[in-house]
Amino acid sequence: LNYSPVAVDFDLGSTFSCGQTFRWRKNTxxxxxxxxxxxxxxxxxxxxxxxxxxxxxxxxNNGFRHFAKRYFSLSDDSSKxxxxxxxxxxxxxxxxxxxxxxRILTQDxxxxxxxFVCSINKNIPAICGEIEQLSARFGKPIFLENQDSAxxxxxxxxxxxxxxxxxxxxxxxxCGLGFxxxxxxxxxxxxxxxxxxxxxxxxxxxxxxxGQLISEISGLTYGVGPKVCDCALLFxxxxxxxxxxxxxxxxxLRNSYVTKLGIRDLFVDCPNGxxxxxxxxxxxxxxxxxxxxxxxxxxxxxxxxxxxDATQSRVQA
DNA sequence: TCCCAGGTCCTAC
DNA sequence: GTAGGACCTGGG
Numbered sequence: 001l002n003y004s005p006v007a008v009d010f011d012l013g014s015t016f017s018c019g020q021t022f023r024w025r026k027n028t029x030x031x032x033x034x035x036x037x038x039x040x041x042x043x044x045x046x047x048x049x050x051x052x053x054x055x056x057x058x059x060x061n062n063g064f065r066h067f068a069k070r071y072f073s074l075s076d077d078s079s080k081x082x083x084x085x086x087x088x089x090x091x092x093x094x095x096x097x098x099x100x101x102x103r104i105l106t107q108d109x110x111x112x113x114x115x116f117v118c119s120i121n122k123n124i125p126a127i128c129g130e131i132e133q134l135s136a137r138f139g140k141p142i143f144l145e146n147q148d149s150a151x152x153x154x155x156x157x158x159x160x161x162x163x164x165x166x167x168x169x170x171x172x173x174x175c176g177l178g179f180x181x182x183x184x185x186x187x188x189x190x191x192x193x194x195x196x197x198x199x200x201x202x203x204x205x206x207x208x209x210x211g212q213l214i215s216e217i218s219g220l221t222y223g224v225g226p227k228v229c230d231c232a233l234l235f236x237x238x239x240x241x242x243x244x245x246x247x248x249x250x251x252x253l254r255n256s257y258v259t260k261l262g263i264r265d266l267f268v269d270c271p272n273g274x275x276x277x278x279x280x281x282x283x284x285x286x287x288x289x290x291x292x293x294x295x296x297x298x299x300x301x302x303x304x305x306x307x308x309d310a311t312q313s314r315v316q317a
Numbered sequence: 318t319c320c321c322a323g324g325t326c327c328t329a330c
Numbered sequence: 331g332t333a334g335g336a337c338c339t340g341g342g
Contacts, residue, residue, distance in 0.1 A: 019323060116323080123322040126340055178338025183325090225325050246323040274324080276332060303323085320342090327336085 003053040003145065006068040010078070011100035012046050018102055018304045020235040022115055022128045038135075039071060040108045041157040043142050055144035057157045073106050073238065081240075081294045091256045092298060095305035102300050105235060109198035110191065111158040112236035116228045117183050126176070131158070133175035134184075138163045164188035183223030190217050198237070206239045214277070226280040234296040243287045243295040245280060252306040253283070261290055 012035050016024035024037035024046075034047035041057035042064060051072070053064040069075070078101050085092060118130045141153030164172075165188040172181035190196040195217055201209045213229045216222075224232075227244055234242035245253075258264050263286050266279060275283065291298040 119322095120324045121322060121337075122324095122339080123341065125342090126322075129340075173338080176339065178340095179325095179336095180338080221326060223325065227324060231323075244323075248323070274333085278331075307323095322339100322341090325337090328334090330331105330333090 003064055005050045005052040006065055006072070007050055008046065008072055008074070009049065009101065010072075010103035014099040014102045014304060015105070018099075018300050019124070019307075020105055020300070021107065022124070022131050038142070038155055038157065039111065040067060041140065041142065042067060043144060043155045055142050055147070055155065057140040057142045070106050073103055076103065078103070081297050084292055084294055085298050086291065091305070092301055095301040098308075099301060099304045102297070102304065104238070104240065104296060104300060106238045107236040108158070109202065109232065109236040110161065113198065113224070113228070113232040114158075114184060114187065116231040117187065117223045118177065118180060120180060120223060120228065130176045134159060134177075137171065137175055138167065161188045161191040165192045180223065186220070186222045187224075190222075202237045206233065206241050209233055209237065209239060226277050226284075230284070234299075240294050240296045241288050243284045243291070243299045245275065245283055248303055248306050248310075249299060250275070252302050253287075261286060
């Protein structure tokens with residue numbers, strides 16, 4: 001087994017907490033800051049510039065370094081990306097200096113898409129709970145190196161499409177999915193049947209990929225609107241021009257970018273924060289036009305900053 | 318206790 | 331084509 005650690009140079013906390021993944025936890029119990037995460041069947045520990053594999057669900061698990069190189073997008077050139085973003089944008093530059101180097105991960109597309117379907121109309125702790133329960137119930141146990149396998153596993157891989165496709169409504173609801181259960185089951189069935197091929201979508205351009213992924217397969221809707229689509233494309237297919245617009249980003253744009261970008265007409269009467277697909281696309285295009293081909297990286301910094309600012313003002317209040 | 322959440326779907330104009 | 335409302339459930 002080759003579990004040799006991999007060096008990483010990005011900011012661990014900023015990268016794992018900026019909303020792209022739901023399976024990393026901070027652990028400070030032994031005095032230093034370290035992070036434990038699960039992805040693609042690997043249990044990982046990250047601290048002070050390195051990531052180790054603690055265990056794997058795979059039969060042949062000598063591929064950790066290969067996996068990590070891809071998962072942590074180690075071939076992304078951060079300085080090139082950050083210097084390509086607008087230099088006179090004070091809001092963005094404040095965030096970059098506050099959060100350091102955020103890395104957009106290249107997650108497993110299946111795991112990532114379903115995670116963001118789980119995110120619909122839920123808060124982040126609840127999303128983490130859904131994914132944990134789905135994994136514990138339907139995923140494979142991952143035993144750590146040197147762990148007595150008679151002991152109960154604490155870590156589980158994200159479940160495969162074939163398992164979720166056969167799960168009952170009752171089983172899925174028991175994981176806290178609520179009305180999302182039917183989306184999860186439907187997508188699983190389509191992937192299992194080969195009618196939704198995320199690998200093939202990966203070959204497409206950003207806008208073609210959106211067209212393939214959003215909403216309709218065989219005329220049926222399944223819980224993938226423009227926001228979930230953008231998250232899947234950015235956080236797993238590494239389409240870096242994707243610019244997910246959630247309620248936080250919408251608030252940020254309204255507060256800090258309307259005048260700068262002359263996009264006031266895109267904000268008239270936006271009740272309940274809801275955006276039609278047409279308006280969502282128009283807003284996303286405006287941001288791509290402004291931030292450039294690495295708009296997704298800009299989105300992560302905007303998201304990190306507005307979330308932290310909101311948390312701090314709530315604490316003060 | 319009660320409100321609301323990393324949205325999407327459906328229905329009525 | 332789009333504004334309004336419903337939607338499961340569990341954190342805060």
